[in-house]
Amino acid sequence: MAYLRIKDPKQLAQISLTGLTEESLALIHRHKELLLSLVDEIVEELYDELYRVDHLKKIIDDHSSLERLKAAQRHYLEQVFSPVIDDTYTHNRFLIGKAHSKIGLDLPWYISTNRRFCQIISRLLGNLLPGDEALRLLDAIEATLNFDMQMTVEAYNEVELDKALYPLRYEFRHLEKKSGLTHDDFDILDSYSGLLTFRLNEVIERYKIVLLKRVPQDSMKFMESFIPYIKNFLKQFFYEKMYRDEAACYRIIRDWTRSINDHHVNDHLLTSLVDTMNEVLRDVFQEKMQRNEKGVSLFLTSFERYSRFILSILKEFLKPYRFLHTYSFLNIYSYEISTFDFGKLTWIDEKASKLLENRGVSASDSVGKRCYEVFYDRVLPCIGCPAKVTNINESVLTTRESEAESSYYKTWRFKQSRLAELDHFLLVSQDITEDAKVIFDTVESLLDLAEYRDDDTGQHVDRIGVLAVKLAELAGCDEKFIQDIGVAAKFHDIGKVGIPDSILNKPGKLSSEEWESMKKHVQIGHQILSKLELPVIQMAASIAKTHHERWDGTGYPNQLKEKEIPLEGRIVSIVDVFDALLSKRAYKEPFAPEKVKEIIVEGKGSHFDPELTDLFLSMWDEFLDMQREKTDRSQFV
Known part of the structure; x- marks a missing residue:
């Protein structure tokens, strides 16, 4: 008897x-009775393990029951232990994969379960059969399970591809199920769509009368535009049977969301608009038709289910906007961008409109342009754009430079429903300019204090900022990093405010005790800066702590080595030594440039990052000119 009956060349x-061979299948059949006697024990052991895993237990309970799942697995193992590999067998494996994928059991789960089957079977067979025979039988079973796995992986891949191509389909199905909407409802709407459009004028007239009695006075302006719109909408919607086109419905509901939000339509009024339509429709149809006509009653029920479905989506879409409106007293503004046409503005709130108008920019003209162009005067998306990060709780600090002053905005992506974020992101920005200025003023006051106590500090920190920017540019760092290090590097020695004057300005060599005290300036600087929230100041804290670490791990305070030292610390380490050696200090005269170059070359790979050192030395003359220019200029300030 042939057990392998597949004809498809691909399979x-x-x-x-x-x-998998005819011989391996025959071997399984020879041990069929023994294997079938083990089915209950194998299934019980495996699924008792699975049920102890919380997220798997939830999936099992949500979609079936443990006993039903065990029964299905017993049936599966019975097929594996008496296998006839034909088209029916492969099709069943494919269906198993689709079912598992749809309920949330991912591919790694299926593979690990398959391997666990093999482990349990191996242990049991080892106790019942001679070693060689048990191994040969186990190899045959594994070959069968591996073939099953191939069929199942194809099913998983098909489901995932389908989700990627048609994400709306899966989201809409989920919401339809929650609303009680079925395919039968769509068929009923098809049958009665002509009757609805035939009676539409009468429905809308009565709808208007009822609404005007119920709607608050402050919503009358909205009603003037809403009534004619809803009439045209329902006519076209049911003529074209648009409820069958999920993508079109999605776009319509998104447009409604923005309009509802802009007109300040609250949830109570929104629900009233839907409920009143259902009520009026039922009254009109029951007056005109026989009350006992079953089809009309079914149509009214289906229409009500569909309208409730639309209402549920609208409310999901509106949640984040409602939340932002509640907190409108905060110094925040929000806007929505397209992800398909990345950064294209599709909606701006009132505060964002006022912000742009204060800058002399028309808010209405800004919709359709790029958010980074409109708000931050950039030609490319902002570094670290929160719309591109995976963790939507992460914020990014963006600086807007103008001739008058710099402004600082902390921006994050606002959480929406999965359906809402299929093609748009809602971004929220908080203007923290005043907070940032307080932080910078505080830190710069400490820098002024350090400069007052050490005549060299003021000139030195300005040079370090310029030199660090140039080395970061040479190293190919990104724009945000370069921008930040120019500010952050200036605070590298701010911890010296905590060092006694007797040590800080001692003309001679420091004693070992004095040197240990001097080294504490890195920790003092880090403690001062690390408590301040701005990212640029956080970089300054990192530089303060690490710019005296050495590439070979012999530096201080933590003996970090190589790339354990953050890049900003490695950059400032080089330019700090370079400038310090070229400068006059209380304890030394300036070194000649040739001597400084020799010291830096000697420090490559021991004191300094070798790659950064090579870059620095490759532009030695340019760095030397920059240092001299900044030194000469400072003498005339």
Whole structure:
């Protein structure tokens, strides 16, 4: 008897890779009775383990029950232990994969479960059969399970591809199920769509009368535009049977969301608009038709289910906007961008409109342009754009430079429903300019104090900022990093405010005790800066702590080595030594440039990052000119 009955060349090629043969299947059949006697024990052991895993237990309970799942697995193992590999067998494996994928059991779960089957079977067979026979039988079973796995992986891949191509389909199905909407409802709407449009004028007239009695006075302006719109909408919507086109419905509901939000339509009024339509429709149809006509009653029920479905989506879409409106007293503004046409503004709130108008920019003209162009005067998306990060709780600090002053905005992506974020992101920015200025003023006051106590500090920190920027540019760092290090590097020695004057300005060599005290300036600087929230100041804290670490791990305070030292610390380490050696200090005269170059070359790979050192030395003359220019200029300030 032939157990391998596949004719498809593609599947035969897959079978050959798994090691599945007519002989291996015959071997399984020879031990069929023994294997079938083990089915209950194998299934009980495996699924008792799975049920102890919380997220798997939830999936099992949500979609079936443990006993039903065990029964299904017993049936599966019975097929594996008496296998006839034909088209029906492969099709069943494919269906198993689709079912698992749809309920949330991912591919790694299926593979690990498959391997666990093999481990349990191996242990049991080892106790019942001679070693060689048990191994040969286990190899045959593994070949069968591997073939099953190939079929199942194809099913998983098909489901995932389908989700990627049609994400709306899966989201809409989920919401339809929650609303009680079924395919039968769509068929009923098809049958009665002509009757609805035939009676539409009468429905809308009565709808207007009822609404005007119920709607608050402050919503009358909205109603003037809403009534004619809803009439045209319903006519076209049911003429074209648009409820069958999920993508079109999605776009319509998104447009409604922005309009509802802009007109300040609250949830109570929104629900009233839907409920009143259902009520009026029912009254009109029941007056005109026989009350006992079953079809009309079914149509009214289906229409109500569909309208409730639309209302549920609208409310999901509106949640984040409602939340932002509640906190409108905060110094925040929000805007929505397209992800398909990245950064294109599709909606701006009132505060954002006022912000742009204060800058002399028309808010209405800004919709359709790029958010980074409109708000931050950039030609490319902002570094670290929160719309591109995976963690939507992460914020990014963006600086807007103008001739008058710099402004600082902390921006993050606002959480929406999965359906809402299929093609748009809602971004929220908080103007923290005043907070940033307080932080900078505080830190710069400490820098002024350090400069007052050490005549060299003021000139030195300005040079370090310029030199660090140039080395960061040479190293190919990104724009944000370069921008930040120019500010952050200036605070590298701010911890010297905590060092006694007797040590800080001592003309001679420091004693070992004095040197240990001097080294504490890195920790003092880090403690001062690390408590301040701005990212640029956080970089300054990192530089303060690490610019005396050495590439070979012999530096201080933590003996970090190589790339354990953050890049900003490695950059400032080089330019700090370079400038310090070229400068006059209380304890020394300036070194000659040739001597400084020799010291830096000697420090490559021991004191300094070798790659950064090579870059620095490759532009030695340019760095030397910059240092001299800044030194000469400072003498005339």
